[in-house]
Amino acid sequence: MSVADRRLRLGGLVAVAAVVVIGLGAVASTQFDIALERLITVGFVNRSLEMATPIALAAIGGLYAEKSGVFNIGLEGFMIVGAIAAAGLLYGLGGTSPTQAHVWLAIAGSMAITACLTVAFAALLIRYKADQIVAGLAVWFIGLGFAPFVAAMIWDSRSSPGLASVDDVAVPGLRELPVVGSIVFDQSPLVLLTVVVVAVAWVVLYRTRYGYWIQAAGENPEALDTAGIDVDRVRYATVIFSGAMAGLGGAVLLAHAGNFVGTGDTMTDGRGWIAIVAYLFGNYNPVGAAAAALLFGALDMLNVQFQTVGIEVSSRLVNLLPYVAVLVVLSAWGKTRMPSSVGEPYESED
């Protein structure tokens, strides 16, 4: 796919996202006689960004792994692990009143723990040629079981008490600016960090030699091998990266929420699966994946908007919007071109 094609597609994606959100808002405003600007507020943008962040982080990890030829379907599971690890560390460090330093330590620690677990997962996939789909599902099941188990061990309940959430970074003076002020200069540092991660992920993938190795490992592993690069090594790196990013996503989810929820499908609640769709929708481009994540994040947060402006729709139904959106996206955009060697273990000649 040429660069022009990619740009076009990305533009199309952003346009679709904007149309969907504004369209829903417009329907709501005509149907219920509520001004659009009351529905789409600065607070809504902020909440959407916060909700999109974990999805975007996991999506970037997932797309790196898949670009290199390994389908990491375990993103959801690793997100759950990241969330419970961060919650456990946070509680261990500071009890029920941790400081901001504890929050950051817990996020870093949780990323390290998920990365370590992903090493074992990567070995199963690459060295032991495990079925990528089944092993990825297994990670989800393991997360769904062990996360509430750990929570029950620590707090005697599937969920944690209130711990702490990350403070916004406010720039005095600039935060007073209309709109931009509260979106850019009074924002969760994790949202800002994600913006940087997205940009760096794009540059590394498309503008560095290592990025080309990753793409070659997924498209034409034989050529990469011939060039003297160890295909499996590249794949180990991307899979471990994807696990660490999903773990970070889970930790960020926790750091925004402030407590761990282990009931039902845990607090991750399908966001790892949505992350996979986000990068498919974004055609494996980190910027596109982040834009798609923002769309899903916004849909997730429409619920709050509907409630504040007094639209009587069951929150149970509005909560299903992101999942319905995924179905629509996959049906309209289903035929994404996967890297040609995804899912195949690479057998070196020597």
Next chain:
Amino acid sequence: MSDARSGLRPAIDRLADRALEATMVERIAIALVSTLLALCIGLVIVAAAGYDPVRFANQLLVGSFGGERAISRTLRYSTLFVLTGVAVAVAFRAGVFNIGVQGQFVVGGFATVVSIVGLAPYLPAGTAAGWLLIVVGTLAGVVAGGLYAALPGALKAYRGANEIITTIMLNFIATGFVGWLVAGRFSDPEVTAMRTRRLPDNVELPSVIFSDPNLSIVGLVATLAVVAAVALLMSRTSFGYDMVTSGHQGAAATYSGVDAKRMIVSTMTVSGMVAGLAGAVFAIMIQGYYTDPTGVGNYGFDAIAVSLLAANNPLGVVPAGLLFGGLESGGSNIQINSDVPVQLIDGVVGLVVLFVAAPELFRMAAARTGLGGDRR
């Protein structure tokens, strides 16, 4: 020349037979080792968390097979695991990853309850009417489950949408949507708890042999009949043959005139119908009404582990389903009589799936220790 050929052919057949037999034995061995390894890890975790692993193992065993109550509880769970496991096996065997059995199970069970509760006022109260309601309700569950699975099948076949993701999304949607209906339009106005009206008294499967009110011999026999029917469908009919070949040798199946896209939709429909039947059995035999689907258990998910343990063979699902029924039953005993959080069992199930996914791990381990190392 002709002699050589006639001698060669049976030799190849014999070789193929033996290879097939070896993989069969190997698969059973992998299933057993995976389960044992996962259980051992579970016990190590129990010990590491400061509990007594011997006591835990004992409670698990007593809770699953110790005494009549435990056994009938195990059989009750096993019925659901076997049915949902067969639903998964049908799809996986045909190369379609239906992860949505949980959603189809929920939609099917809910359709059963709604149709019976809706129809009951128009029928007399006798046993005959009860049986009619059971049949109609079960059919409603089967149809609803089949349709709910046909949707992701069609999306995969005609729009290229990855069925793993669409079925997972449809699980979330089924849980949320049925939950909304149970809380709203179909809630029982006479109780505060979130549930539908109860099924009428005449809708009850007879308790023969087992005194457990939530386990009927009719349910068990029906389950085994479904297993046999699906096994026959897969191995003895041209439909089943086309289904399996189109999953594993798509090009060959297309060449022989099979419409691969339609096959995907049919496979998903059959799989969903069995899942819907499991939902109907759950609604009629066990629960007697419908609640918030977040609380109906994870049969559809654990079914994936059941099917994989059975190497996606419908007959193999029976012992695998019994094992999982035992685990679930033992788990409910542990929940009552032990401090160990019962979620551990779910984690152990995840480990089983992980190990089953990596047979190479065991082959390499076996080769290294010299056990069966000559096999590869």
